[in-house]
Amino acid sequence: MLSTVIVLDNGGGTIKIGVGGDRNPTLITPNATAKPPLSLSKKLLTSDEILSSDPTSLSLRRPIDRGYLLNPDLQRDIWAHLFRTLPLPSPHVSSLLLTHPLFSLSSSPLFELVFEDFNFRSLYISDSPSLVHLYEASRNPNGVVSRTQCSLVVDCGFSFTHCAPVFQNFTLNYGVKRLDLGGKVLTNYLKELVSYRTINVMDETLIMDDVKERLCFVSLDGPRDLQIARKPGKDNLFKCTYVLPDGIIHTKGFVKDINEAQRYQTLYDGEPNSTTSKEKDIDPTDDAEDSEEDRRKGDPTKNEFNLTNERFLVPEMIFRPADLGMNQAGLAECIVRSVNSCHPLLHPVLYESIILTGGSTLFPHFAERLEKELRPLVPDDYDVKITTQEDPVLGVWRGGSLLASSPDFETMCATKAEYEEHGSARCSRRFFQ
Numbered sequence: 001m002l003s004t005v006i007v008l009d010n011g012g013g014t015i016k017i018g019v020g021g022d023r024n025p026t027l028i029t030p031n032a033t034a035k036p037p038l039s040l041s042k043k044l045l046t047s048d049e050i051l052s053s054d055p056t057s058l059s060l061r062r063p064i065d066r067g068y069l070l071n072p073d074l075q076r077d078i079w080a081h082l083f084r085t086l087p088l089p090s091p092h093v094s095s096l097l098l099t100h101p102l103f104s105l106s107s108s109p110l111f112e113l114v115f116e117d118f119n120f121r122s123l124y125i126s127d128s129p130s131l132v133h134l135y136e137a138s139r140n141p142n143g144v145v146s147r148t149q150c151s152l153v154v155d156c157g158f159s160f161t162h163c164a165p166v167f168q169n170f171t172l173n174y175g176v177k178r179l180d181l182g183g184k185v186l187t188n189y190l191k192e193l194v195s196y197r198t199i200n201v202m203d204e205t206l207i208m209d210d211v212k213e214r215l216c217f218v219s220l221d222g223p224r225d226l227q228i229a230r231k232p233g234k235d236n237l238f239k240c241t242y243v244l245p246d247g248i249i250h251t252k253g254f255v256k257d258i259n260e261a262q263r264y265q266t267l268y269d270g271e272p273n274s275t276t277s278k279e280k281d282i283d284p285t286d287d288a289e290d291s292e293e294d295r296r297k298g299d300p301t302k303n304e305f306n307l308t309n310e311r312f313l314v315p316e317m318i319f320r321p322a323d324l325g326m327n328q329a330g331l332a333e334c335i336v337r338s339v340n341s342c343h344p345l346l347h348p349v350l351y352e353s354i355i356l357t358g359g360s361t362l363f364p365h366f367a368e369r370l371e372k373e374l375r376p377l378v379p380d381d382y383d384v385k386i387t388t389q390e391d392p393v394l395g396v397w398r399g400g401s402l403l404a405s406s407p408d409f410e411t412m413c414a415t416k417a418e419y420e421e422h423g424s425a426r427c428s429r430r431f432f433q
Contacts, residue, residue, distance in 0.1 A: 004089040005404035006120075007097045009128075009397040010075075012064040013158030013183060013359070015047065016397040017082055019089070020097060020404025025397050026086055031078060034058040046081045054251045055206035056244075066180075067101035067159045072109040076117050083118065091118040095413055097404045099396055100125045100431075102162055102176055111424035115416045122413035124403075125431040129153035129164035129171045131399030132357045136389070138402055144353045144385070150346060151353040152338065154331070154370075155396075156318065156360035158183045161331065163338040165350055175341040177334045181318055181326075183360050187212055189324075190314045198305040204244075207253050211242050211307070212314060214255055217364040219312040220268055220372065228267070229309035237263045238311050243304045256304065264311075268365060315363045319373060332373035348382045356388045357395040 005020030011031060018025030029047040036045070037057040044061075045053055063075035083091060096114055114123045132153045137146040145151045149168045155161065161179040165172045191208045194201050201208055219225045229238050241256035255261050321328040329337065339350045356367060367386045378384055389395040403409060414427040 004094045005097055005409065006088060006091070006094050007397060007400040007404050008079075009099045009400060010064070011099070011158055012062065012067060012101075014393075015078070015082070016394065017086065017088070018397065018401065020401050020409075022401055023398065024394065025401075026088065027082070028393070029082070030060075031064060031075075032060045032062045033074065033078065034060050047078050048082075048085070050206070054245060054247050055204070055210075055253075056247060057203045058206060059203075060205055064159070067104055069104070069109055072113060076113055079113070079118065091120045094120060095122040095124070095404075095410065096120045097124045097126065097400045097409075099128055099131070099400065101159075102127050102129075102164065102171070102173070103178075108424040108428075111414075111419055111427055115419045120416065122410065122415045123419075123427075124409065124413045126400065126403070127164075127171050128155055128157075128357075128396045129162065129166050129176075130169050131397075131403065132355055132389070132395050133166040133399070134169055135395060135399035135402055136355050136387070139390075144349070145355070148349050148353065150349045151355050152335065152350040153355050153357060154335065154361070156182065156331075156356070156358035158359070161318065161334070161358070161360070163331075163334050165338060165342050165346065167346070172342060175338050177329075177338040177341070179318075179321070179328055179331060179334050181321060181328065182358075183209075183212075186216075186314050186317060186360065189317060190216070190310060193310045193313070194305060194307070197310075201305075207244065210253055213359075213362070215240060215242065215261055215307055216311050216314050217264065218315045218319075218366050218369045220365055220369055222312075222316075225267075225312055226309060236308055237267060238308045239306055240311075241304050241306050246303055265364075315360075315366070318360065319369060330373070331370060332377055335374060336377045351378055351382045352385045354384070354386045356386060357392045359393050361388055361392045 007018055007020050007025070009016040013031060014028055015031045016025040016028050027048060030050050031047065032050065034045040034050045035058070036053070037059070050058065061074060063069060063071040063078065069075060098110065098114070100110070110125070111123070114120045132155065133145065133151045136151065137149070140146055151166050153164045153166055155164065159182045161181055163177045165175040187205065187208050190212050191202050191204070194208070229236060240261035243254050243256050245251050245253050317324060319330045319332065321330060335354070339347050342350065367388050371384055371386050375384055414430050419427050
């Protein structure tokens, strides 16, 4: 009897969980527990309970930090809550397809969780790039990715960014390059900027995640954008207002005027690949020239604050981390280093099959900016083609769902009987070389 496959994309920020063969997961939820402020109850909010609660000043605990599973007990509690509350098949009659970050520490705790705590029949562990490659190849059978069975997956996730070459559904580990920047760092930087200028939001992680996702964008012309950001009043096309939740009338934050927030789009209409007039990098220290009036923008008594150049300075970290004192290469250079680590015959194909996935690639103009920075670094006789997944948040899970529905999936898994007879070290050899 074939078992049902539960697909679990266990990210550092969110969990995507559902049944193999489905197009979309059953639930997308934070991979965390949370404690409300000044709570008289000791009950913690777990994963999906966080989504339905007031996000103000929630204290989050995450089992995964920087891609490493540091708290298996907390991860077990989160999984147990999901398996208990979601309409999913029982683990003891199911197989599990689980994603695991590249170059992580020992996977022994995962095998113990899967086989001892939840009694799954079998387990398959996969890295994210190979699943993204599989899904994109299936979506476009006549495309470059499918015809060459080769791609370069750029995964901008919660904890970090990976540039990973994939060949025939196998990630080439020797070519993987890692950038220690992800959604968590971007949110923390936004919290610091807003807290310094307007109102203290250092404890408002979930709220500032929402601000980042709604209002931040990638700049295509840094010097021009900085000049516009210094203009007063309506001449500042980046200025917009975010209203914080008050816990009474509204429990979620929102953008005060969505039309005002989108005025900046007029700068880029009709010029998706515009170039700067001067070779000058964005320098966050230029903010020191802001007027005192601008520093007092927003009225904390009205439970709201304004944003201007913060909107493009935050995503700028991915492209120019050195400007913020980080000893990291920018994303374009990271891609070039990854490609150069592979066989020269693969170089033109990799540059022509770059796939963007992960939540941070959802910033408007992300792909245009990356192509603009990458093109001067690539030989002129190579084409550069960058594809953003139709849903970068779900790309990994959908690839896992596709793999789980294949007829050979069960033969690829490590079974509970193997684990009990040989232990986790032997089972790990199936997935980690």
